[in-house]
Amino acid sequence: MPSTSFPAPSKFPLGPPAAVCGSGETLGPAPPSGGTMKSAEEEHYSYASPGVRSTLLPSSAQPSLPAPGHDLQTSAPGVPATAASQPPGYGGAVDSGPSSYFLSSGHARPNGAPALESPRIEITSYMGLHHGNNQFFHDVEVDDVLPGSKRPPSTATLNLPNLEAYRDPSCLSPASSLSSRSCNSEASSYESNFSYPYASPQTSPWQSPCVSPKTTDPEEGFPRGLGVCGLLGSPRHSPSTSPRTSVTEESWLGTRTSRPSSPCNKRKYGLNGQQLTSPHHSPTPSPRGSPRVSVTDDTWLGNSTQYTSSAIVAAINALSTDGSLELDGVPVKARKTALDHCPSVALKVEPAGEDLGTTPPTAEFLPEEFPSFQHVRKGAFCDQYLSVPQHPYQWARPRSPTAYGSPTLPALDWQLPSRSGPYELRIEVQPKPHHRAHYETEGSRGAVKASAGGHPSVQLHGYLENEPLTLQLFIGTADDRLLRPHAFYQVHRITGKTVSTTSHEAILSNTKVLEIPLLPENNMRAIVDCAGILKLRNSDIELRKGETDIGRKNTRVRLVFRVHIPQPSGRMLSLQVASNPIECSQRSAQELPLVEKQSAASCPVLGGKKMVLSGHNFLQDSKVIFVEKAPDGHHIWEMEAKMDRELCQPNSLVVEIPPFRNQRITSPVQVSFYVCNGKRKRSQCQRFTYLPANGNALLLALSTENEPRGPFF
DNA sequence: TGAGGAAAATGT
DNA sequence: ACATTTTCCTCA
Numbered sequence: 001m002p003s004t005s006f007p008a009p010s011k012f013p014l015g016p017p018a019a020v021c022g023s024g025e026t027l028g029p030a031p032p033s034g035g036t037m038k039s040a041e042e043e044h045y046s047y048a049s050p051g052v053r054s055t056l057l058p059s060s061a062q063p064s065l066p067a068p069g070h071d072l073q074t075s076a077p078g079v080p081a082t083a084a085s086q087p088p089g090y091g092g093a094v095d096s097g098p099s100s101y102f103l104s105s106g107h108a109r110p111n112g113a114p115a116l117e118s119p120r121i122e123i124t125s126y127m128g129l130h131h132g133n134n135q136f137f138h139d140v141e142v143d144d145v146l147p148g149s150k151r152p153p154s155t156a157t158l159n160l161p162n163l164e165a166y167r168d169p170s171c172l173s174p175a176s177s178l179s180s181r182s183c184n185s186e187a188s189s190y191e192s193n194f195s196y197p198y199a200s201p202q203t204s205p206w207q208s209p210c211v212s213p214k215t216t217d218p219e220e221g222f223p224r225g226l227g228v229c230g231l232l233g234s235p236r237h238s239p240s241t242s243p244r245t246s247v248t249e250e251s252w253l254g255t256r257t258s259r260p261s262s263p264c265n266k267r268k269y270g271l272n273g274q275q276l277t278s279p280h281h282s283p284t285p286s287p288r289g290s291p292r293v294s295v296t297d298d299t300w301l302g303n304s305t306q307y308t309s310s311a312i313v314a315a316i317n318a319l320s321t322d323g324s325l326e327l328d329g330v331p332v333k334a335r336k337t338a339l340d341h342c343p344s345v346a347l348k349v350e351p352a353g354e355d356l357g358t359t360p361p362t363a364e365f366l367p368e369e370f371p372s373f374q375h376v377r378k379g380a381f382c383d384q385y386l387s388v389p390q391h392p393y394q395w396a397r398p399r400s401p402t403a404y405g406s407p408t409l410p411a412l413d414w415q416l417p418s419r420s421g422p423y424e425l426r427i428e429v430q431p432k433p434h435h436r437a438h439y440e441t442e443g444s445r446g447a448v449k450a451s452a453g454g455h456p457s458v459q460l461h462g463y464l465e466n467e468p469l470t471l472q473l474f475i476g477t478a479d480d481r482l483l484r485p486h487a488f489y490q491v492h493r494i495t496g497k498t499v500s501t502t503s504h505e506a507i508l509s510n511t512k513v514l515e516i517p518l519l520p521e522n523n524m525r526a527i528v529d530c531a532g533i534l535k536l537r538n539s540d541i542e543l544r545k546g547e548t549d550i551g552r553k554n555t556r557v558r559l560v561f562r563v564h565i566p567q568p569s570g571r572m573l574s575l576q577v578a579s580n581p582i583e584c585s586q587r588s589a590q591e592l593p594l595v596e597k598q599s600a601a602s603c604p605v606l607g608g609k610k611m612v613l614s615g616h617n618f619l620q621d622s623k624v625i626f627v628e629k630a631p632d633g634h635h636i637w638e639m640e641a642k643m644d645r646e647l648c649q650p651n652s653l654v655v656e657i658p659p660f661r662n663q664r665i666t667s668p669v670q671v672s673f674y675v676c677n678g679k680r681k682r683s684q685c686q687r688f689t690y691l692p693a694n695g696n697a698l699l700l701a702l703s704t705e706n707e708p709r710g711p712f713f
Numbered sequence: 714t715g716a717g718g719a720a721a722a723t724g725t
Numbered sequence: 726a727c728a729t730t731t732t733c734c735t736c737a
Contacts, residue, residue: 436716441732446715496714532715538730539723552724552729586718587729 409564409574412474412511413484416562416576422462425563425575428525429457437489437535437557437584447494447532448559448582456579458561459525466520469563473514473531476560478581483560485511487541488551489584491559492532503530518563533557533584555585600657607659610644613675614652624655626673637661641673 410416418425431448438445450456458471475489490512493505504515514531518524538551559579564572599612613624627638639658647654653675660671 438715439731443714443716445717494714498714535731555729585729586731 409572412508412513412560413482415482416574418575418577419462420573420575423565423573423575424461425561425577426459426461427456427559427561427577427579428459429454429527430580431456431559431582433580434583435533436586437533438492439535439537444492444494444532447499447529455527455529456531456559457525457527458577459523460518460563460565460575461524463520463524463565467566468520469518469524469565471516471518471526472562472564473516473528474508474511474560474562475533476558476578478556478558479554483558483578485509485560486557487547487549488536488538488554489557490534490536492534494530494532499530501527501530528559531559533582535584556581556583558582603657605660607657609657610654611657612647612652612654624653624673624675626658626671628660628671 429450429452432451435448436445448456460469460471463469473491475486475491476483477486491514492512493503493514495503501516506513506515512534516526516528516530518526536551541547541549541551558581560576561578562574562576564574567573597612597614599614600609603609603611624641624643625638626641628636641655641658644654644656657671
């Protein structure tokens with residue numbers, strides 16, 4: 001299908017194609033998978049031609065998905081992201097006017113931030129773009145759903161009063177904003193406006209957004225995915241996936257609810273997040289093979305990711321779809337989105353259920369149209385789950401929703417390439433692998449830093465215009481699945497003397513997004529010294545209806561950066577890159593010592609035998625403490641081993657096994673030892689079991705063996 | 714603030 | 726009994 005649908009490159013509205021598209025090369029590494037993918041260029045083209053709206057590429061057309069996040073990973077500075085191959089996801093958005101979204105002239109920039117003129121926002125109906133997820137099928141749906149509603153894809157323009165440099169999504173729902181209650185963050189609302197209904201392959205497109213996925217717990221009446229509110233609408237959910245949705249409000253909400261004693265049943269996932277069971281699979285074939293998908297994440301993401309099909313689909317959609325089509329057809333209103341949070345509501349609204357469970361509420365409705373409705377729902381929803389006080393966040397200021405989230409911008413769970421044509425968004429300086437996130441009950445723990453000191457930095461290469469752009473940053477997942485906003489962590493804006501970078505907070509679909517100016521005068525490079533990480537309580541998030549991810553042991557995140565580059569054609573080209581994974585728990589940050597091997601499995605009763613422990617994270621002051629416990633668990637004795645510092649190596653400790661205290665042992669004695677780093681208390685250290693293989697040997701071998709023998713392992 | 718530690722809670 | 730998560734304390 002595909003290809004045909006693409007417009008010829010020549011059509012590329014933008015300037016010389018060549019420039020834009022640099023040939024594949026720009027793309028960089030060719031598409032991983034067999035060439036099926038189109039070069040970025042092509043895609044560009046496709047999208048580009050304004051006229052072409054309809055071209056929807058069948059998903060098939062783009063077999064390959066971008067690897068989620070992948071690009072990022074590679075992120076080693078300097079290293080080009082391989083992922084490039086991905087097509088610009090949504091790049092193709094419709095024709096909107098030139099991006100309304102961005103600033104045009106550099107006007108005053110307060111604080112260095114680019115000033116926005118009064119931005120004019122054009123609303124285009126691209127719907128497709130947004131919801132990345134399921135656009136595939138929309139055509140149909142649209143019609144069905146909104147029969148009369150189609151609107152011309154035209155764009156509307158709004159003039160914003162002014163400029164804060166950035167648009168705030170929040171504006172949208174006034175009410176919503178910070179208040180915890182407003183589950184729907186503004187963003188969401190905003191999104192909803194734009195959102196476009198797309199159906200996940202699996203689900204019927206039209207299901208009510210709210211519909212609860214089957215997978216969901218029966219008990220819950222609500223649909224789970226709501227949270228997303230539509231934004232992301234992710235229909236994607238694979239069961240496994242968590243709807244990102246929920247993420248966050250709480251954060252902002254700040255409220256603390258009493259902790260729920262136990263979260264309702266959540267599904268268990270593998271540590272990586274893989275879900276053990278997936279309720280439904282999307283029928284659609286998963287794109288996995290597609291190059292895009294795999295491209296990159298290697299690092300964190302295992303190649304094997306199990307992405308939910310929906311996610312993939314979304315990605316595909318993004319790539320392939322021509323927003324325009326949908327746009328037209330889709331009545332904006334049609335979508336009911338916002339419900340997200342208020343699943344219940346949604347339910348009411350829509351019968352639903354249809355789907356297979358997974359369906360997240362895709363629906364969107366225009367906020368405008370149903371403003372009150374939304375709010376209500378939100379409130380309701382929140383109440384149910386959270387009693388949170390509102391936050392006083394500043395970003396609450398009103399802005400037109402549209403401004404911020406122009407309809408054309410891709411949802412946060414869309415997989416986007418890190419480079420396309422001449423452009424490449426690259427993380428020049430990676431964040432440290434550990435950063436202790438702070439809870440709402442704590443004070444800030446500062447900004448994420450770089451390993452070598454300083455802070456992470458991101459640069460947009462290949463952009464030669466003089467117009468400043470906005471770099472968006474949000475906290476994404478680091479598991480094996482497709483990159484998506486992390487439900488349990490939110491980016492936290494840090495301000496103060498130590499922060500040199502101006503930033504602005506916005507909320508998109510329950511996900512806090514930090515917007516940082518990318519200025520030509522700075523070479524389109526931003527030093528991210530204003531981003532901290534907030535941890536939301538697992539119980540709060542897990543209770544959300546629609547949330548399927550679990551927080552326990554889900555403590556790794558990635559910084560996800562996005563930039564939207566207005567194209568001459570009026571479309572917006574979006575690039576995204578994710579950082580290396582960052583471990584956010586306190587404990588992990590301490591780098592616990594880990595013993596992988598021990599040279600001895602037994603020792604004479606008198607002890608004295610030397611043992612080599614091989615592992616990681618051993619420090620100069622590491623201590624090894626032996627403990628003997630009776631079969632019933634009774635603590636018999638413990639003793640700190642004598643360490644042979646001379647023989648110790650960074651990854652190995654040589655210790656002397658202390659003599660057993662009970663020399664009348666007639667049967668195997670189980671001895672454990674702890675390896676402690678520095679001040680860490682034993683209780684916080686890893687305990688290893690040393691089990692003498694032969695009881696007799698213990699009893700009878702009174703002579704000590706002081707030298708380790710042979711190869712230990 | 715920004716951290717570092719750790720006790721108190723919870724979850725397995 | 727442990728492993729993890731959250732809340733508190735302290736300090737610079």
